[in-house]
Amino acid sequence: MQYTRRDFLCLIAAALVVSLIPVGSAEEKSSWSFGVIPDTQWKNEMDAPFHGTAIHIIDAINAEFVRHKVDFVIAVGDLVETSSAVAFQTRAAHNKALDEAGIKFYPVRGNHDAVDLEAVAQFRAAFPGLPTNSPDLPGAKGMTYTFNHKGGKFILLDTFRLDDGSQRGKAYTVDDYLPWIESELKKDDHHFSFVFAHKNLQGQNHKDNIFGADADSNPEMQNAFISCLQKNGVRYYMSGHDHMYHRSLVKNPDGKSEIGQIICGSAAHKFYLPDMSFLKRETPIKQELNRIGFVIVRVDGDRIRFEYYSTEPFGAEPKTPTWELRDSFLVEIDK
Ligand SMILES: [Fe+2]
Numbered sequence: 001m002q003y004t005r006r007d008f009l010c011l012i013a014a015a016l017v018v019s020l021i022p023v024g025s026a027e028e029k030s031s032w033s034f035g036v037i038p039d040t041q042w043k044n045e046m047d048a049p050f051h052g053t054a055i056h057i058i059d060a061i062n063a064e065f066v067r068h069k070v071d072f073v074i075a076v077g078d079l080v081e082t083s084s085a086v087a088f089q090t091r092a093a094h095n096k097a098l099d100e101a102g103i104k105f106y107p108v109r110g111n112h113d114a115v116d117l118e119a120v121a122q123f124r125a126a127f128p129g130l131p132t133n134s135p136d137l138p139g140a141k142g143m144t145y146t147f148n149h150k151g152g153k154f155i156l157l158d159t160f161r162l163d164d165g166s167q168r169g170k171a172y173t174v175d176d177y178l179p180w181i182e183s184e185l186k187k188d189d190h191h192f193s194f195v196f197a198h199k200n201l202q203g204q205n206h207k208d209n210i211f212g213a214d215a216d217s218n219p220e221m222q223n224a225f226i227s228c229l230q231k232n233g234v235r236y237y238m239s240g241h242d243h244m245y246h247r248s249l250v251k252n253p254d255g256k257s258e259i260g261q262i263i264c265g266s267a268a269h270k271f272y273l274p275d276m277s278f279l280k281r282e283t284p285i286k287q288e289l290n291r292i293g294f295v296i297v298r299v300d301g302d303r304i305r306f307e308y309y310s311t312e313p314f315g316a317e318p319k320t321p322t323w324e325l326r327d328s329f330l331v332e333i334d335k
Contacts, residue, residue: 030300031298031300032071033068033297034299035061035064035070035072035073035296036073036076036264036296037062037076037294038076038240038267038293039077039079039112039240039241039267039268040075040078040079040080040091041053041081041112042054042081042269042270044082045086045087051087051090052080052084053079053080053081053087053090056315056316056318056319058267059094059318060319061294062094062098064309064323065097066097070296071103072104073098074238076110076238076239076264077107077108077111077112077197077198077241078112078113078198078240078241079107079112080112080113081112082112083112083114083115083119083122085122085126087122088113088125088127091126092126092127106130107127107130108143108196108197108198109158109160110160110199110240111241117161120161120163120169124142124143130143130145133146134146134180135172135177137164137172137176138170139162139163139164139170144156148190150299151190152190152193152194153185153189153192153193153194154194154196155184155194157174159171159174159197173211173218174211174218174224175218175221175224181195181225182232185229185233186232192299192304192333193232193233196238197210199241200242202261202282203241204242204244204246204263204272204275204278205242205243205273205275206241207277210225211225219252219253222253223253226250226252226257227257229259230257230259231257233333234259235331235333236259236260236262236306237261237262238261239264241263242263243266243270243271243272244271244274245263245287245288246261246284246288247262247263247284247287248284248285249261264293264294265291266291268292269314274287286308286327288308291310291311291326292312293309293310293311294308295307302332302334303330304330304331305330306329306331308327308328309323309325310326311324
């Protein structure tokens with residue numbers, strides 16, 4: 001059940017007609033916001049001053065997060081090209097502007113951040129003090145975690161090799177995490193919630209996803225995860241990995257549940273193009289390729305507005321880019 005690029009583009013065009021809602025004041029007094037920065041992996045870890053991370057792009061995006069006065073920033077993985085102490089320390093050092101503005105940074109790892117078991121300790125050392133409300137699984141504390149902020153619950157999943165005390169470590173699956181995810185979502189301690197991880201529900205370029213090697217991997221796990229999120233009011237799952245902006249609705253294999261996914265763009269020079277094998281159970285809404293971008297989510301009571309900003313690629317030199325709002329849509333929370 002695949003469709004062609006022409007079908008795909010028609011779906012995007014049709015969806016745009018109904019999905020773009022005019023935005024109101026960006027600075028409503030009662031509202032607050034958070035930022036999401038996608039993949040920053042770039043160059044080689046030995047290539048100073050970058051050390052495997054797009055330092056000038058990070059600086060430029062963080063300047064926007066400070067200007068927009070976001071409360072905190074989530075990074076959806078692949079912070080560095082190859083996990084190492086110097087790479088993670090370099091990535092963390094370029095959060096200076098956030099630190100000075102009192103903006104907390106919540107990263108979750110991607111596959112490039114997990115090339116070996118040592119990466120866990122290196123990541124913890126570079127990003128200390130992350131929340132420790134985590135699943136009761138060996139090695140997961142502070143790597144997969146949740147936190148609450150002003151009525152929102154934010155769940156970040158590390159699906160890569162963790163130090164569980166064994167020689168090779170263990171990568172936990174969505175199935176491993178699902179009881180904890182469900183228990184957190186069922187708590188009466190939040191008004192809305194979002195789930196984040198590096199890999200996608202369904203990638204555009206990458207066909208490996210949070211469930212396995214391809215779109216057909218572990219269908220029962222897909223059914224359980226997507227239905228759990230939907231029935232507990234999670235409207236969007238946000239991820240990275242694909243180095244493009246892509247918003248869609250994804251049904252689970254049994255067709256009984258559906259949630260939104262946002263692949264949050266690229267914050268490096270690296271971009272991928274969609275691979276023309278898409279599933280009928282994914283409904284594309286908006287996509288942008290080959291631009292550097294980030295997401296700001298604005299919360300005002302029951303109204304949550306997502307904004308995607310992007311600019312022309314740059315990276316090797318410091319730059320103050322011109323950012324354009326390229327996608328904006330409202331979600332009404334009815335939980
Ligand atoms: Fe990745």
